[in-house]
Amino acid sequence: NAGVIQTPRHKVTGKGQEATLWCEPISGHSAVFWYRQTIVQGLEFLTYFRNQAPIDDSGMPKERFSAQMPNQSHSTLKIQSTQPQDSAVYLCASSRDSGNTLYFGEGSRLIVV
Amino acid sequence: GDSVTQTEGLVTLTKGLPVMLNCTYQTTYSPFLFWYVQHLNEAPKLLLKSSTDNKRTEHQGFYATLHKSSSSFHLQKSSVQLSDSALYFCALRDTGGLSGKLTFGEGTQVTVIS
Incomplete structure (x- = not known):
């Protein structure tokens, strides 16, 4: 089991x-x-997909941020026109179903200069 | 909405001593709490999760008890080790919505010194 990548x-x-x-x-x-x-x-929290469908994006900034899950093996988070305040570690997590334990990836550290 | 409060931002203690990290929560739904631990430059990992009211759960020497009467789920360990130095998050599952998303507390940075 490779974990979340x-x-x-x-x-x-x-x-x-x-x-x-x-x-x-x-x-x-x-x-x-x-x-x-x-x-x-x-x-x-930013956003959540279940079976690839977007279910809850209540944490996503309304402008510039978007997320997709085109297939069951990957999801993308896109930030347009990045700003210094977007600098952060972005963590992805998955679980067997919505009520189960979350397993986190090691994160993507974004630095906007 | 749901919220989680961790009162200690930084805790420094000597190896072998006990530790308690506070966690209180607010929710209008049935509470389900977690503790996650994050070592430097690593992913947050589940440490333990709550059981029924007033029942203690344990894992890797850490333990916590959900107390609905006080809306708390404090994390304890009787004797800390150097390897326990990490960032600890308390989290509350959204049991009233669709996602089961977790709402996290601010985190407590624990540093154990020899």
Whole structure:
């Protein structure tokens, strides 16, 4: 079991550029979550997919952020026109179903300069 | 909405001493709590999860008891080790919504010194 895989592990992008982060959930897990981690805000929920369908995006900033899950083996989080305040570690997690234990990836550290 | 409060931001203690990390929560639904631990540059990992009211759960020397009367799920260990240095998060599952998403507390950074 390889666990949740996130790529890239580190990304530095210039202000105004686009950043795309990838997540491969654990095989057989139907629920995928995205969280953002910063020192100031801690772990913040962004969005949730179940069986690839978007279920809850209540934590997503309304502008510039979007997430997709085109197939059961990967999800993407895209940030358009990145800003310095988007700098954070973006964590993906999966679980067997929505009521089960979340398994986190190691995260993608985004730095916007 | 749901919320979780961890009162200690930083805890430093000597190896072999006991530790208690506070966690209180607010929810209008049935509470289901977790403790996650995150070592430096690693993924958060589940440490333990709540059981029924007033029942203690244990894992890897850590233990916690859900107390609905006080809306608490404090984490304890009787004798900390150097390897326990990490960031600890208390989390509450959304049992009233569709996702079962977790709401996390602010986290407690634990540093164990020799």
